[in-house]
Amino acid sequence: MKKKKIGFELLIFDDASELSQNEQKLLRHAAAARQDAYAPYSKFKVGAAVLLENGEVVIGNNQENASYPSGLCAERVAIFHAGAKYPGMPVKAIAISASSSKEADGEPAAPCGNCRQSIIEYEQKQKSPISLLLSSETGPIYKCNSTADILPLAFNSSFLGDS
Ligand code: THU
Numbered sequence: 001m002k003k004k005k006i007g008f009e010l011l012i013f014d015d016a017s018e019l020s021q022n023e024q025k026l027l028r029h030a031a032a033a034r035q036d037a038y039a040p041y042s043k044f045k046v047g048a049a050v051l052l053e054n055g056e057v058v059i060g061n062n063q064e065n066a067s068y069p070s071g072l073c074a075e076r077v078a079i080f081h082a083g084a085k086y087p088g089m090p091v092k093a094i095a096i097s098a099s100s101s102k103e104a105d106g107e108p109a110a111p112c113g114n115c116r117q118s119i120i121e122y123e124q125k126q127k128s129p130i131s132l133l134l135s136s137e138t139g140p141i142y143k144c145n146s147t148a149d150i151l152p153l154a155f156n157s158s159f160l161g162d163s
Contacts, residue, residue: 008144009144011142011143012141013140013141015141016135019143022051023093023095023133023143026049026051026133027141029095030047030048030049030059030097031097032059033047033049033060033061033097034061034074034098035047036061037061037062037074038061038063039062041064041066042062044099044101045061045062045098046074046075046096046097046098046099046109047060047061047074048060048061048078048079048094048097049078049094050081050094051092051095052082052086052090054086056086056089058078058081058085059078059081060074060075060076060080061077061078062074073114074096075094075096076115076118078094079094079119079122080118083122090128091122091130092130093130093131094132094133094147096108096109096133096134096135097137098135098136098137100139104139106140107140107142108134108135108139108141109136110150111132116150116154117154117155120148123146123147124156129146129147129148130146131144131146131147132144
C-alpha cells in the first residue's frame with residue numbers, strides 16, 4: 001500500500017485591506033451582486049464576480065426557484081455568464097460574497113461541490129488555475145490559489161477517454 005497526503009495552502013486575511021487593489025475591487029463587485037440575488041426561499045444571498053484575463057469582470061448571484069433543484073448557485077451563474085459573454089477568455093479569479101451566519105463561527109461560506117466541479121472544468125480547459133476569494137458579510141477572507149485545491153481527485157474529461 002502507498003499513502004499520499006493531499007493538502008493545499010489556504011491564505012487567511014483578517015481584513016480586505018490586506019488584499020491587492022484588484023482583489024478588493026473584485027470582492028466589492030461580488031458584494032454588490034449579492035444584493036441582487038434572487039433567494040426568496042433560502043433567504044441566503046450569494047454574489048460572485050469573475051475576473052477575466054482581458055480585465056473584464058462578470059457577475060452572478062444565486063437564482064432560486066419554487067421547484068428548489070431548478071435554482072442555481074451564484075458561482076455557476078457567474079462563470080457560465082462569463083463563458084457565454086466572453087467565450088474562450090481565460091478566467092483568472094472568482095470572488096464570492098455570501099450572507100453571514102452566526103453558526104459559521106466567522107468562517108466565510110465556501111462554494112458547493114457542484115460549483116467547484118464547474119469551475120475546475122474551466123481550469124482544465126484553459127490550463128491555468130482560477131484563484132478563489134471567499135468572503136461573508138463579516139469575518140476573514142479566505143484565498144486559495146487554485147479551485148482544484150479544494151476538490152482533490154476531481155472528475156475530469158480525461159476519464160471519459162474517447163467514449
Ligand atoms: N448557494 C450559492 O449560491 N453558492 C454557494 O456556494 C452555496 C449555496 C446558494 C444556493 C441556494 O440558492 C442558497 O445558496 C442556499 O443553499
